[in-house]
Amino acid sequence: MTLKLQFDFLVDQEKSTITIKREFAGKRQLVWDCHTKSELLDRWFAPKPLTTKTKSMDFREGGHWHYAMVDPTGQEYWGRVDYLTIQPIDNYTSFDGFSDATGAVNPALPRAKWHVTFSDAKAHTLVETVVAYASPEALQQVINMGLKEGLASTLERLDELLLVLN
Amino acid sequence: MENYSASLNNVFHALADPTRRSVIARLGSGSASIKELAEPFGLGLPSFLKHIKVLENSGLIASEKVGRVRTCKLKRANLIAAQKWFDEQRAGWESRYDNLDNLLMTLKGEDDDT
Numbered sequence: 256m257t258l259k260l261q262f263d264f265l266v267d268q269e270k271s272t273i274t275i276k277r278e279f280a281g282k283r284q285l286v287w288d289c290h291t292k293s294e295l296l297d298r299w300f301a302p303k304p305l306t307t308k309t310k311s312m313d314f315r316e317g318g319h320w321h322y323a324m325v326d327p328t329g330q331e332y333w334g335r336v337d338y339l340t341i342q343p344i345d346n347y348t349s350f351d352g353f354s355d356a357t358g359a360v361n362p363a364l365p366r367a368k369w370h371v372t373f374s375d376a377k378a379h380t381l382v383e384t385v386v387a388y389a390s391p392e393a394l395q396q397v398i399n400m401g402l403k404e405g406l407a408s409t410l411e412r413l414d415e416l417l418l419v420l421n
Numbered sequence: 422m423e424n425y426s427a428s429l430n431n432v433f434h435a436l437a438d439p440t441r442r443s444v445i446a447r448l449g450s451g452s453a454s455i456k457e458l459a460e461p462f463g464l465g466l467p468s469f470l471k472h473i474k475v476l477e478n479s480g481l482i483a484s485e486k487v488g489r490v491r492t493c494k495l496k497r498a499n500l501i502a503a504q505k506w507f508d509e510q511r512a513g514w515e516s517r518y519d520n521l522d523n524l525l526m527t528l529k530g531e532d533d534d535t
Binding site: 260273398 | 432433437507510511512513514515517518519522523528529
């Protein structure tokens, strides 16, 4: 059985936010657990083909999750989520940043504040994640980091893109 | 070729407006003068020029004045780069959430077994 679940992805550069809304076929408690227990986060958080590996997890206000996303060659990309506020099973806020293997946050890269909200949508759960950067410049820095890798790409998809924009 | 090292500023703000998206789409089929670009919109020239300014500042288009005519062209590489970033971010979240769909299915299965 395939269900068409809601998925919205929106970049608002003036507000320096990225908003992601997604519906999940599961009860709110279960979806909450998947976001807040490291043994469950390890099973989904990294996009394919990466996998997630938790070094430490202390899910409480003031605590943090230190984890790596691991690519198929074994290269580790470390991250650290610092929890600010937690209202089970409604919402939490956190700082999401790049770190190293020791858990030290990289101060040269912008940290984003995440507001993650869970609500009931009939039999499903709606999760809204707002990723907010401190300024449009900070979001721009993150965009430019990604752009550096993609700049030499081919132009073949432009026609398709222009049709979408029209 | 475009200058690949040029950084993009406020691209997503530039693309958030329907008039500006139409201008980008129009320039995809070739360069055009400001007058040609403004025609379909029924906007006063000063309002329309504000949109052009936003697009220029974003790095998505460039304009050049020859005689009395200002001609705009698309900076294709920059538009593609911006779209690629957006697609990658979106794809990353999609993939992550597909994983979560599968996990939820598995967990529900485990729950039924107990």
